[in-house]
Amino acid sequence: MVDVPALVEQAREGRPRAVARLISLVEGASPQLREVMAALAPLTGGAYVVGLTGSPGVGKSTSTSALVSAYRRMGKRVGVLAVDPSSPFSGGALLGDRVRMSEHASDPGVYIRSMATRGHLGGLAWAAPQAIRVLDAAGCDVILVETVGVGQSEVEIASQADTSVVLLAPGMGDGIQAAKAGILEIGDVYVVNKADRDGADATARELNHMLGLGEARAAGDWRPPIVKTVAARGEGTDEVVEALEKHRAWMEERGVLSDRRRRRAAHEVETIAVTALRERIGDLRGDRRLAALAERVVDGSLDPYAAADELVEGLTNGS
Amino acid sequence: MVDVPALVEQAREGRPRAVARLISLVEGASPQLREVMAALAPLTGGAYVVGLTGSPGVGKSTSTSALVSAYRRMGKRVGVLAVDPSSPFSGGALLGDRVRMSEHASDPGVYIRSMATRGHLGGLAWAAPQAIRVLDAAGCDVILVETVGVGQSEVEIASQADTSVVLLAPGMGDGIQAAKAGILEIGDVYVVNKADRDGADATARELNHMLGLGEARAAGDWRPPIVKTVAARGEGTDEVVEALEKHRAWMEERGVLSDRRRRRAAHEVETIAVTALRERIGDLRGDRRLAALAERVVDGSLDPYAAADELVEGLTNGS
Numbered sequence: 001m002v003d004v005p006a007l008v009e010q011a012r013e014g015r016p017r018a019v020a021r022l023i024s025l026v027e028g029a030s031p032q033l034r035e036v037m038a039a040l041a042p043l044t045g046g047a048y049v050v051g052l053t054g055s056p057g058v059g060k061s062t063s064t065s066a067l068v069s070a071y072r073r074m075g076k077r078v079g080v081l082a083v084d085p086s087s088p089f090s091g092g093a094l095l096g097d098r099v100r101m102s103e104h105a106s107d108p109g110v111y112i113r114s115m116a117t118r119g120h121l122g123g124l125a126w127a128a129p130q131a132i133r134v135l136d137a138a139g140c141d142v143i144l145v146e147t148v149g150v151g152q153s154e155v156e157i158a159s160q161a162d163t164s165v166v167l168l169a170p171g172m173g174d175g176i177q178a179a180k181a182g183i184l185e186i187g188d189v190y191v192v193n194k195a196d197r198d199g200a201d202a203t204a205r206e207l208n209h210m211l212g213l214g215e216a217r218a219a220g221d222w223r224p225p226i227v228k229t230v231a232a233r234g235e236g237t238d239e240v241v242e243a244l245e246k247h248r249a250w251m252e253e254r255g256v257l258s259d260r261r262r263r264r265a266a267h268e269v270e271t272i273a274v275t276a277l278r279e280r281i282g283d284l285r286g287d288r289r290l291a292a293l294a295e296r297v298v299d300g301s302l303d304p305y306a307a308a309d310e311l312v313e314g315l316t317n318g319s
Numbered sequence: 320m321v322d323v324p325a326l327v328e329q330a331r332e333g334r335p336r337a338v339a340r341l342i343s344l345v346e347g348a349s350p351q352l353r354e355v356m357a358a359l360a361p362l363t364g365g366a367y368v369v370g371l372t373g374s375p376g377v378g379k380s381t382s383t384s385a386l387v388s389a390y391r392r393m394g395k396r397v398g399v400l401a402v403d404p405s406s407p408f409s410g411g412a413l414l415g416d417r418v419r420m421s422e423h424a425s426d427p428g429v430y431i432r433s434m435a436t437r438g439h440l441g442g443l444a445w446a447a448p449q450a451i452r453v454l455d456a457a458g459c460d461v462i463l464v465e466t467v468g469v470g471q472s473e474v475e476i477a478s479q480a481d482t483s484v485v486l487l488a489p490g491m492g493d494g495i496q497a498a499k500a501g502i503l504e505i506g507d508v509y510v511v512n513k514a515d516r517d518g519a520d521a522t523a524r525e526l527n528h529m530l531g532l533g534e535a536r537a538a539g540d541w542r543p544p545i546v547k548t549v550a551a552r553g554e555g556t557d558e559v560v561e562a563l564e565k566h567r568a569w570m571e572e573r574g575v576l577s578d579r580r581r582r583r584a585a586h587e588v589e590t591i592a593v594t595a596l597r598e599r600i601g602d603l604r605g606d607r608r609l610a611a612l613a614e615r616v617v618d619g620s621l622d623p624y625a626a627a628d629e630l631v632e633g634l635t636n637g638s
Contacts, residue, residue: 034624041622129623258617265623266613272627277596294585298577303360304448304584305353308591 002032008039011138014077019111019138026130027115037130043137045261047079048248051161052146053186058169059193063231063240064146068104070237071142079135079143080104082114083128083157111135128157129268155186160264162257163188163247165240168207170199184210187224189243195228195236204228222250289314321351327358330457333396338430338457345449346434356449362456364580366398367567370480371465372505377488378512382550382559383465387423389556390461398454398462399423401433402447402476430454447476448587474505479583481576482507482566484559487526489518503529506543508562514547514555523547541569608633 010018104110166187229236251257296302329337423429485506548555570576615621
């Protein structure tokens with residue numbers, strides 16, 4: 001058994017191995033998962049969670065790394081969670097191919113974690129939010145959640161953030177691809193990366209048009225900005241941070257941030273509840289209680305509905 | 320509100336309208352469904368349930384009608400449940416196209432009911448067994464459950480019977496079609512109908528080969544018989560009844576009948592429990608309790624797992 005309170009204390013003190021260990025406990029659905037989550041709860045709520053999504057090749061990893069650098073210059077502690085819903089391989093501090101991230105690997109103010117969610121019980125839905133809670137409780141000021149692929153899972157993860165960043169790069173098909181994947185709707189901030197390439201302005205215009213950003217909006221509505229960057233050279237990154245902070249301030253002023261967090265928490269609780277009920281349903285088969293109830297249905301002393309009630313009752317009482 | 324005890328009493332006395340009304344209450348998932356099932360439970364267990372399945376065109380309806388006549392000659396009360404999982408139209412005493420059945424329509428010793436299950440909550444799985452319970456409680460000695468189509472749903476319904484009859488008719492493709500649909504494995508008795516046509520012997524041989532009926536079996540094992548019939552002329556029907564009664568006696572001697580009924584009841588209870596839990600999961604969204612729990616997760620006074628526990632607890636207590 002892991003000494004959870006000690007581990008949480010070490011994570012609060014900024015020890016990367018304690019943070020990594022806590023995320024592993026969460027990922028592995030350890031028997032101590034509930035103890036970990038209960039210990040973390042009072043420590044959460046301080047982090048600003050930013051989701052980054054976009055088609056492969058737009059430079060998500062490079063952009064994430066540039067954002068880490070920018071926030072570090074501001075003295076913030078930063079957590080990075082790179083979620084890959086298509087891979088069964090989790091863990092470590094670094095993905096093998098994330099060369100750009102390696103510059104932050106030795107920085108004690110940065111936690112980097114890759115998480116594969118394909119093999120997870122009940123899908124990825126519950127795992128990523130729990131890892132975010134660990135990073136939050138460990139004192140990260142900003143958590144960047146980068147999804148590796150593009151699809152419904154990525155959209156779901158990104159839309160659970162406080163602020164969602166959608167990345168694009170020049171190229172005709174890109175905007176359409178993003179639109180198909182359903183990620184265009186979720187952006188609070190849009191980034192056209194690789195802005196030194198031909199077609200960057202065209203992509204920004206196309207995006208502006210697709211989002212109807214030129215149209216009139218009600219006063220006080222958020223108008224998602226489009227920021228051009230060359231993340232590999234760090235160009236435009238400060239403007240992205242500025243856009244993020246503006247969105248955050250806008251959300252705080254209007255109570256949108258707490259609304260989003262309540263919705264996110266409701267979704268999280270619902271997902272855990274559904275997963276728990278499904279597991280219990282799966283456990284029904286081969287249950288001795290079920291056999292005993294079936295016996296009573298056969299001899300006519302119990303009807304099947306009353307038997308089902310007893311079964312559900314027994315399941316949910318955990319007896 | 321329906322006077323359930325009075326209705327059950329009338330059904331016991333053999334009034335067809337009371338039987339029909341009870342089945343309608345069951346089919347429509349009436350709020351009184353549970354009251355009906357509780358009232359029926361002590362009255363069930365007397366009926367012998369025979370499932371009939373086979374590809375379209377093999378003469379299921381004609382064979383069912385011939386079996387009804389044979390059992391009526393023996394003085395038995397007979398219930399017929401024709402289940403069509405692909406149709407949303409239920410009800411009445413007769414399917415429009417079941418001309419052969421109409422000869423039994425005025426016989427007070429026969430209940431005929433067609434049941435469409437496509438539109439049913441949670442699929443057909445729970446509806447047919449409940450209708451069988453009504454017919455059982457109403458005093459039917461034999462219940463013939465005929466499935467209209469051929470597919471996984473039909474296999475499931477047929478395999479829930481005490482004895483499963485698989486029907487075939489001459490024609491090369493037929494055995495293969497049946498094998499594909501998975502109905503070959505479930506037969507306790509096989510019937511090659513339309514045996515006056517060319518190829519009947521070949522179909523019987525093919526079936527014998529596919530089932531490995533020529534191979535040695537352990538003493539006491541059931542060896543499914545293959546009976547040839549011309550149902551439209553009533554030829555071979557007595558032999559089918561004989562095969563059914565032999566199978567029933569074999570099952571009773573070895574305790575197989577009560578085993579099957581326990582399995583059937585367990586399946587039934589499980590299906591009802593799963594349906595109930597799924598409905599509750601669906602009710603989660605928009606629940607005010609969920610919103611209140613989410614609020615506590617956001618302010619850190621509760622972790623999401625503890626919140627999910629409270630939610631599940633609340634759901635299953637029905638509070």
